[in-house]
Amino acid sequence: MEVIDNILRRIQSEGYFKSVKRYAYLPYDLNLAMQVVEAIGKSRNPNFVIDDENRFTYENLVRWVQGDNAMMCLDPETKQPVPGRLDKGIYIAGNTGTGKSWALEIMSVYTTIDKIQIGFGKDYNGKDILGCLHWANVRTDTMCEEFSREGTYDKYKQWKCLGIQDLGAEPVESLYMGNRVDVLRMILEYRGDRTDRITLVTSNLPINHQKLIDRYGDRVASRLTEMCNYFEIKGADRRKVRNLAPNATKSDGASNAPNK
Ligand SMILES: Nc1ncnc2c1ncn2[C@@H]1O[C@H](COP(=O)(O)OP(=O)(O)O)[C@@H](O)[C@H]1O
Numbered sequence: 001m002e003v004i005d006n007i008l009r010r011i012q013s014e015g016y017f018k019s020v021k022r023y024a025y026l027p028y029d030l031n032l033a034m035q036v037v038e039a040i041g042k043s044r045n046p047n048f049v050i051d052d053e054n055r056f057t058y059e060n061l062v063r064w065v066q067g068d069n070a071m072m073c074l075d076p077e078t079k080q081p082v083p084g085r086l087d088k089g090i091y092i093a094g095n096t097g098t099g100k101s102w103a104l105e106i107m108s109v110y111t112t113i114d115k116i117q118i119g120f121g122k123d124y125n126g127k128d129i130l131g132c133l134h135w136a137n138v139r140t141d142t143m144c145e146e147f148s149r150e151g152t153y154d155k156y157k158q159w160k161c162l163g164i165q166d167l168g169a170e171p172v173e174s175l176y177m178g179n180r181v182d183v184l185r186m187i188l189e190y191r192g193d194r195t196d197r198i199t200l201v202t203s204n205l206p207i208n209h210q211k212l213i214d215r216y217g218d219r220v221a222s223r224l225t226e227m228c229n230y231f232e233i234k235g236a237d238r239r240k241v242r243n244l245a246p247n248a249t250k251s252d253g254a255s256n257a258p259n260k
């Protein structure tokens with residue numbers, strides 16, 4: 001019936017059904033792609049390396065960007081590799097300084113090499129709404145400060161792709177004209193209910209950590225697991241490792257210089 005078809009199309013265009021559509025950008029050479037990623041990193045900081053601590057994450061971020069079904073992620077419970085989902089976003093957990101933020105930033109630069117098309121739901125006529133797989137990375141405290149200044153976080157609900165840096169590091173409440181709002185909780189609840197959004201997150205908290213559940217509630221915690229492929233980057237704080245390098249001496253100004 002036409003009436004029902006129209007209703008269903010409208011529902012679909014509102015983004016309530018799983019509707020991110022990925023296209024394969026194959027063939028591509030994973031080794032070459034990793035060299036490109038490393039070169040992007042080194043152009044930012046000559047000490048940038050892809051090593052045993054971050055290789056799994058970077059390789060699978062490349063596969064994810066390329067729309068390669070061989071993409072893997074980690075099971076948040078067992079921490080074992082499991083098949084990833086190309087229509088989901090990314091969550092990278094790890095201690096401070098392990099390189100999580102850089103991973104999102106470098107991969108965001110990588111997406112500018114080819115314009116990777118992606119379908120973000122369907123329009124009213126049932127056609128895919130095409131966009132590019134590319135995201136801005138915004139720190140959570142910046143989002144909260146913006147809310148306290150301007151009273152809105154709407155753009156972070158609406159951007160099709162959004163990189164959220166440092167989830168859990170922001171204040172629990174932000175104040176605007178007497179309104180106290182847990183900004184990230186609201187943004188994540190909204191984005192988690194939409195199926196035509198891609199959300200990328202870095203955090204010191206593992207995705208299934210009790211602190212994350214206590215902080216944002218069950219609803220957001222379970223939405224995050226539904227929304228994201230999970231990764232962990234291990235290892236030491238890379239800011240400190242540089243300062244502790246064996247050939248670094250106290251007088252070695254360069255090795256002690258802040259690298260951010
Ligand atoms: N793969 C890497 N190899 C070497 N140094 C890195 C790498 N990734 C990040 N860094 C360095 O470590 C610092 C911390 O990285 P960052 O991504 O900000 O950490 P996190 O977000 O995990 O706290 C950066 O300023 C950068 O100089």
Ligand SMILES: [Mg+2]
Pocket residue numbers: 100101102165166202
């Ligand atoms: Mg960070």
